[in-house]
Amino acid sequence: MGNSDKNMAMAARRVSWMSEDLVMFQDTVRRFVERELVPNEARWAERGYIDREVWNRAGEVGLLCASIPEEYGGGGGNFAHEAVICNEMARAIATSLGNGVHSGIVAHYLLNYGIEAQKRNWLPQMASGAMVAAIAMSEPGAGSDLKSVRTRAVREKTQNGDIYRINGAKTFITNGYHADLVCVVAKTDPDAGTKGVSLIMVETRDQPGFRRGRILEKIGQKGQDTAELFFDDVCVPVENLLGDEEGKGFYQLMQQLPQERMIIALGAVASMQRAIELTTDYVRERQVFGKPLIDMQNTRFKLAECKTEATIAATFVDDCMVRLLKGELDAPTAAMAKWWCSQKNCEIIDECLQLHGGYGYMLEYPIARMYANARVSKIYGGSNEIMKELVARTL
Incomplete structure (x- = not known):
């Protein structure tokens, strides 16, 4: 295990909502992501869609519908399992498998509002990958x-x-x-x-x-x-x-949106942390004026700012996760998490790209892909302007 992997494992254990079982699940997810997703991301990006059979393989290892009860074919976990999957995919810059929508959103609409026949018909097929939602x-x-x-x-x-x-x-x-x-x-x-x-x-x-x-x-x-x-x-x-x-559709949508927005916030936190790690490694190696870029005070200060904001975001999202798992996360707080974390993710990645110099603009460098991937998070799941309006209504 490299230093980066050790840091990830240690960080996972420090998160209040993580358990030893979730750490073991995290290892399963990470291996699947590294084996099945990461090597194919460039090919999928070129053509615009993922291989259909990857859905079936994701179902075989338990990545689909992990938070759906076993009686409906799911993994029997809770939203923490979805959070682990989201985190691992975001950290690996593996964005092609739309599992957040499939398992984190549609499956829970069925679980919470579907009649028994609907749940028994569709959820097992979604869990196996036989159906994509x-x-x-x-x-x-x-x-x-x-x-x-x-x-x-x-x-x-x-x-x-x-x-x-x-x-x-x-x-x-x-x-x-x-x-x-x-x-x-x-x-x-x-x-x-x-x-x-x-x-x-x-x-x-x-x-x-x-x-x-x-x-x-x-x-x-x-x-x-x-x-x-x-x-x-x-x-x-x-x-x-x-x-x-x-x-009842609008009510159903409003009831589920806090969980959906947490998926975006979780991904944003994992992404900003990964951007900082990549950039720290880069500036240690990059030579400028005969010395490592990390020796420049501006570099250290910028990374210090990024790490501070990423830590604040992670702390807030972890608290939101605890509340969500207890059924206590309200819509305005979820809106805060969504808009603030997605905004900070874009800002931090931008700062990290700047420290890469011209190489940061090259798609062969992960930071460039992260920059492009992050932008939509301020739009989907409800635009950040809408999120602020939801928060403003509570003033």
């Missing part, structure tokens, strides 16, 4: 403002039973290229405001009227497929409604 919120004209979605789901009676006929377009959908199961945010009553929003599960295989648009070309996280999805008279049974009645 996505959530379709954003539209060309509606991003953070979920009340403005235009996708419609109209209930109709047919000879084969009641159905929802879905029409609309979604964009920026993570896992959209591979998605076999999509949680669609749609209006079931367009005149009811937030009470007219529902979540409807759509199986995409051989589904008439469903089609995938182009894989969107991004400035970062290039290997994580992000696609457009189109629903043209897509018909699904009314039993695919998530929950026991229509109009």
Whole structure:
């Protein structure tokens, strides 16, 4: 074990919510990431999507639905297991496997709001990798403002039973290229405001009227497929409604968003810590004016600032994790964690890139890829401006 690995293991044990079992799980995750993801990231980034069979291999080693009960095929853990996976992938700069959406988001919508038949049908397939899941919120004209979605789901009676006929377009959908199961945010009553929003599960295989648009070309996280999805008279049974009645979609979204935003905050903390480690190693080796760059006071001061802010972020997120695991994390605090950590991640990576000089602008250096990957974290999961508005409402 190298010094970096030793430091990571020691740090893991100092985190209050980590246990010995989680440290063992962390080792399993790290080995999978290093073996299956890291060597392929460049290839996936070039074409814009991950190999489909990687999902199956992730399921085999227990990385999918790790926080879902065993009775539904999951790992039987809790959100701490998802946090470990998120941390390891962020530290390894392995962004292509969209497990945060699959396991950390969609699986928990099903677990918390799905009827028993839905949970027993879809969760085991998600846990094994037989199904890849996505959530379709954003539209060309509606991003953070979920009340403005235009996708419609109209209930109709047919000879084969009641159905929802879905029409609309979604964009920026993570896992959209591979998605076999999509949680669609749609209006079931367009005149009811937030009470007219529902979540409807759509199986995409051989589904008439469903089609995938182009894989969107991004400035970062290039290997994580992000696609457009189109629903043209897509018909699904009314039993695919998530929950026991229509109009609860907005409430369901709001209830789950703190956990979703914690995934972003966790990834940001792991990323800023990794950026500091990489940069510290670099400035020890880089010679400027005949001496190591680390000997320059500005270099040491900049890294001291970065380490201080990263430590503050980690301390705050660890406290949030403890609260979340107790069921006590409120939405405004999760919003604080999301916006502040994503903002600081971008700032710290920028400072670290600067210390790399011209090499920091070259994609062969990890810091350059981290710079591009980090930027979207201030946008997705609710833009940071929306996060600040949520916090401001509590003043």
